[in-house]
Amino acid sequence: MTxxxxxxxxxxxxxIAQIEEEKKTTVSFIKPTLLLHACCGPCSSYVIEYLAQIFDITIYYYNPNIHPKEEYFRRLEELKKFLERFPQATQNSVKLVEDIYNPEEYFKATNVRQEVELQSEPEKGERCRRCYLFRMKRAWEYACKNNFDWFTTTLSISPHKDSEKINVIGRELEEQKTNDSSAITIHTKFLPSDFKKKGGFLRSTQLSEEYGLWRQDYCGCVYSQRNGKKDL
Known part of the structure; x- marks a missing residue:
């Protein structure tokens, strides 16, 4: 049976409904904190609009998969510009944390140089799953160390990303925490998502146009660029 x-x-x-109910019934309600892994400004736009009233958001930019270096920093600068101008981000004090850019971390995590068949895979394959995993794990570890209530990623907003794989990874990271006796004090939870639903992806394209955000035409890694696969 499937x-x-x-x-x-x-x-x-x-x-979200549970949090909103708690907000109504708690006198000294404080927004739960959310570490939101993000890959670029366009993918972040709708997610911030959707969640900023509910969570105290910190954007976590960790994407050493992006090639070339100039592309990585261009996406980062677009994200910064958007955060400075977007009312939901400024009014809700959305913060940004930049991690290091070291492409060797991507190659090591995916083993794509050794398993050469992965290099020509279409989007949503095993190469991509490993890429989701190592970036989300880094975000989860940062969230746990800094006592965030929740963590998630903007990746599920793209119709070219596998939301099932993304959410399975998130759940497994949370379960790993639960089963690790050394992590008893860690309370960070994974926030499930499929941000493309309910018109989320369409709204992200509208916001990108409204704010003049540059939208890349490939996912990020050298192989997605080389294979000509588009992931906006």
Whole structure:
């Protein structure tokens, strides 16, 4: 029997509803903190608009998969410009944390140089799954060390990304924490998502146009660029 597919958008809506109910019934309510891994400004736009009223958001920019270096920094600068101008970001004090850019971390994590068949895979394959994993794990570790209530990633907003794989990784990271006796004090939870749903991807394109955001025409790594696969 095929397992029933999980609707991650509905899972997210349930969590948001619980938080909003808590806000109504708690006198000294404080927004839960969210570490949001982000790959670029366009992908972040709708997610910030959607979640900034609910969570105290910190953007975590860790993407050593992006090639070339100039592309990496261009995406980072576009994200910074957007955060400075977007009302939801400025009014809700959305913060930005930049991690290091070391492409060798990407090659090591994906083993793509040794497993050469991965280099020509289309989007959503094993190369991409490994790329999701190592970036999300880095974000999760940062979130745990800094006592964030939640962590998630903007990756699921793209129709070219595998939301099932992204959410499975997030759940596994949370379970790893739960099963690790040395992490008893860590309370960071994974926030499920499928941000492309409910018109999320369309809204991100509208916001990109409204704010003049530069939209890249490939996912990020040298292989997605080389294979000509588009991931906006």
């Amino acid at each position: 397992p029933q597919k999980i609707n991650y958008q509905k899972e997210l809506e349930k969590i």
